[in-house]
Amino acid sequence: MAESVSWEMATFISGCLGGIFGLWQYYKSNKEARARAAADELELFYSDDSVKAALRILDWTSGYIPYVDDAGVRDKKYFGKLDFHLALRPHRKRRNEVRSYVEAEDHYLLECLKQGANCDQKFSPVELYVRDVFDRFLGRLERIESLISSGVVDHKNFEENFSYWLRLIGDFKQPGDKLDHFSNKKRAALIDYIVHYEFFGVQRLFARYGKNISDTSRQASRPELPTDGFHFGDNPKKEA
Structure with missing residues (x-):
């Protein structure tokens, strides 16, 4: 009887240790996978x-x-100070409504005017x-x-x-x-x-x-x- 209880206890302990080791392996591999995924994502981002x-x-x-x-x-295209504001303006905003607008610096609009076109709400x-x-x-x-x-x-x-x-x-x-x-x-x-x-x-x-x-x-x-x-x-x- 004592030998049977001892064997069952050893089996139980062995099973617990195996489970703990399995969980540790899972945690380790999962952590490594997350680290690789994070590194890959940051590399993709900056590249x-x-x-x-x-x-x-x-x-x-x-x-x-x-x-x-x-x-x-x-x-390669030239991109000036005003161009940033013109590019990121909402669709319905006219070109001359952006911050710090200076018509003389709006080369796209000036070219449109030369051609007799109305580009006030268009994007270059x-x-x-x-x-x-x-x-x-x-x-x-x-x-x-x-x-x-x-x-x-x-x-x-x-x-x-x-x-x-x-x-x-x-x-x-x-x-x-x-x-x-x-x-x-x-x-x-x-x-x-x-x-x-x-x-x-x-x-x-x-x-x-x-x-x-x-x-x-x-x-x-x-x-x-x-x-x-x-x-x-x-x-x-x-x-x-």
């Missing part, structure tokens, strides 16, 4: 041509950006391309937020990788800020776009890090900081 183009446009005031036309032909091909770039960029950010919510991407890890951009986009600029080349007006135009076209995941992502980009009512009320901004690649043949 996406649209993401790279969007970050370039955000970080610089003017210059030449990579451009792909409807036929897939790659080129480059502006349409930039809208597509930002739609893809913001869509990528929404996917990141979804993966953070599901536990695939660690929110601390993403914060470390994306901290510069979280501050650049998420913070109001004050005199003396190191990131004041991204003006409050440019920030307001981006936030207006995010809110108007309902990129709720992007808003939740920034809110996760204490950055409120859901309220645009304060954006235009802040005075613009005196800055000429940064300029990139003024040679269309040179990679910046």
Whole structure:
């Protein structure tokens, strides 16, 4: 009898240890799989041509950006300070209704006027391309937020990788800020776009890090900081 009880106890203990080991293996393999998935997603994010183009446009005031036309032909197009506001304006907003509008800098409208066309509510091909770039960029950010919510991407890890951009986009600029080349007006135009076209995941992502980009009512009320901004690649043949 004693031998039988002892054998049953040993079997029970062995089964428990096996179960614990199995759970540990499952946890370990699941953790490794999540880590690989997170690394793959971040690599895809930063290697996406649209993401790279969007970050370039955000970080610089003017210059030449990579451009792909409807036929897939790659080129470089000049993108100025006003063009950012024109590209990200709502569909129904006229060109002359955007912030800091100067007709002399609206090269697309001037060309239209030469041809006798009315382009006041139209988007230039480059502006349409930039809208597509930002739609893809913001869509990528929404996917990141979804993966953070599901536990695939660690929110601390993403914060470390994306901290510069979280501050650049998420913070109001004050005199003396190191990131004041991204003006409050440019920030307001981006936030207006995010809110108007309902990129709720992007808003939740920034809110996760204490950055409120859901309220645009304060954006235009802040005075613009005196800055000429940064300029990139003024040679269309040179990679910046």
